[in-house]
Amino acid sequence: MRTLYLGLRPKPGTVHYPVIRTEKCGCIQPALRLWHAFTHIIFTSQTTVEYWPGPWDKQVIAIGEATRNALPTLPLPPIVAPFATQEGVMQLVANLPGYFFLPHSKRARPNLTEFMKKKGIPYFALAIYDTHFQCLQPIPPLEDFDEIVFTSPSTVEGFIRIFGMLPKDKKLRAIGPLTQQALEVNREILYNER
Numbered sequence: 001m002r003t004l005y006l007g008l009r010p011k012p013g014t015v016h017y018p019v020i021r022t023e024k025c026g027c028i029q030p031a032l033r034l035w036h037a038f039t040h041i042i043f044t045s046q047t048t049v050e051y052w053p054g055p056w057d058k059q060v061i062a063i064g065e066a067t068r069n070a071l072p073t074l075p076l077p078p079i080v081a082p083f084a085t086q087e088g089v090m091q092l093v094a095n096l097p098g099y100f101f102l103p104h105s106k107r108a109r110p111n112l113t114e115f116m117k118k119k120g121i122p123y124f125a126l127a128i129y130d131t132h133f134q135c136l137q138p139i140p141p142l143e144d145f146d147e148i149v150f151t152s153p154s155t156v157e158g159f160i161r162i163f164g165m166l167p168k169d170k171k172l173r174a175i176g177p178l179t180q181q182a183l184e185v186n187r188e189i190l191y192n193e194r
Helices: 029-033 046-051 065-070 086-093 111-119 153-163 177-191
Strands: 003-005 020-024 040-043 059-062 100-105 123-133 147-150 171-174
Touching: 020 046, 020 153, 029 123, 040 086, 046 065, 046 100, 046 123, 059 065, 059 086, 086 111, 100 111, 111 123, 123 153, 147 153, 147 177, 153 177, 171 177
Parallel strands: 003 147, 040 059, 040 100, 100 123, 147 171
Antiparallel strands: 020 123
């Protein structure tokens, strides 16, 4: 089976065609000015880990195992959310006292920050990178593949921007429940399926 992989970090044995790219944005100085007050850093993606230059001397919370595995060696072992979603992080921080620093993507869902605000959990959120769509050349012919792997809702959107539709004759594999939801919503819109 030939697999087309659309995310940033290709898996062995797949053809890598990233439909998104990321780039650093903004300045981390606002976080560094408050650094003494933070008790925890929340990482909601591997990409956030890559863009955060440190320091690392706070208790780290990772959204899931892949994010935990992307972390450098830390003074304290990281806490991993029970589910690799923002909702899993919400469940975790609801019972942790502290002041949380949340570096994130500009395109991050607001669910976690809205939850923390509603619950009165002290936090400081800062966008440190942005996601952009890209259409690399040459575009791979879809007929060469049996399976397409989507790693985020952004890869679903990027794929549709390039190819115009989701193919019905391919196995479409989503990494994570939010990516699966994005696939299902777009299938419904494109094919009027229920």
